[in-house]
Amino acid sequence: MSIQVVQTIFESILETISAKEDELGKLDAVAGDGDHGIGMVRGLKAAHKTTQDTSTTSPSQLISDAGASFSDAAGGSSGALVGILIITTGNKLQDDSMDTVHVAEALELGLTRMCKLGKSGPGQKTMIDTLDPFITSLKTQVDKPLSDAWQAALPAAEDGMNATATMTSQKGRAAKLGERSKGHKDPGAVSMFYMLQTVSEVLKSA
Ligand code: ADP
Ligand code: MG
Numbered sequence: 001m002s003i004q005v006v007q008t009i010f011e012s013i014l015e016t017i018s019a020k021e022d023e024l025g026k027l028d029a030v031a032g033d034g035d036h037g038i039g040m041v042r043g044l045k046a047a048h049k050t051t052q053d054t055s056t057t058s059p060s061q062l063i064s065d066a067g068a069s070f071s072d073a074a075g076g077s078s079g080a081l082v083g084i085l086i087i088t089t090g091n092k093l094q095d096d097s098m099d100t101v102h103v104a105e106a107l108e109l110g111l112t113r114m115c116k117l118g119k120s121g122p123g124q125k126t127m128i129d130t131l132d133p134f135i136t137s138l139k140t141q142v143d144k145p146l147s148d149a150w151q152a153a154l155p156a157a158e159d160g161m162n163a164t165a166t167m168t169s170q171k172g173r174a175a176k177l178g179e180r181s182k183g184h185k186d187p188g189a190v191s192m193f194y195m196l197q198t199v200s201e202v203l204k205s206a
Helices: 003-019 021-031 036-053 059-074 076-092 100-118 128-139 146-166 173-181 187-205
Strands: none
Touching: 003 021, 003 036, 003 059, 003 187, 021 036, 021 173, 021 187, 036 059, 036 076, 036 187, 059 076, 076 100, 076 187, 100 128, 100 146, 128 146, 128 187, 146 187
């Protein structure tokens, strides 16, 4: 994966999430504080800027730098949680081995750190319910090139996201109003799916 692909990934994710900012805010307003779209866009603008202004020649370093910028700027639970996912993934990846096996491994470590930081796990109506099944599926596609494997793992992520609509919030602000969140998807699960979907599009055209 080149520096340019990393730049395009963050540029495209910023575009996607900016277009969904209101939708994510409305979902977060159901049982949270309504700031999920705003926070994600703020974080992604900072991450995108970092990828543009960089002098690094290391794509994996650029991923972790972008994650740190995201985390600082986004704020909130998702700032810290998505931030640690991106930073850990970048730190774990090696520039000369960004194939499906290694990307799945790096994302898995990122998820582990996210769960530890959030004291959370699958089934609690969070972004983890999109990310965890995605990684599980990615790990079964390691014989495929990364772009094909990533695309093949998306339906698992989408099913996980949709399943959050039937769950009761157990983590974050929404946990206080858990029952009210029933029938609506978790905002973090939805933004996570949009991000994974966007990465797939970039990888396919890279
Ligand atoms: P905040 O809750 O600080 O306002 P956001 O609105 O940006 O932050 O993000 C809310 C999202 O963060 C939730 O929809 C959920 O997916 C995720 N989230 C919150 N707390 C946790 C946690 N402990 N573990 C995993 N994900 C969490
Ligand atoms: Mg919020």
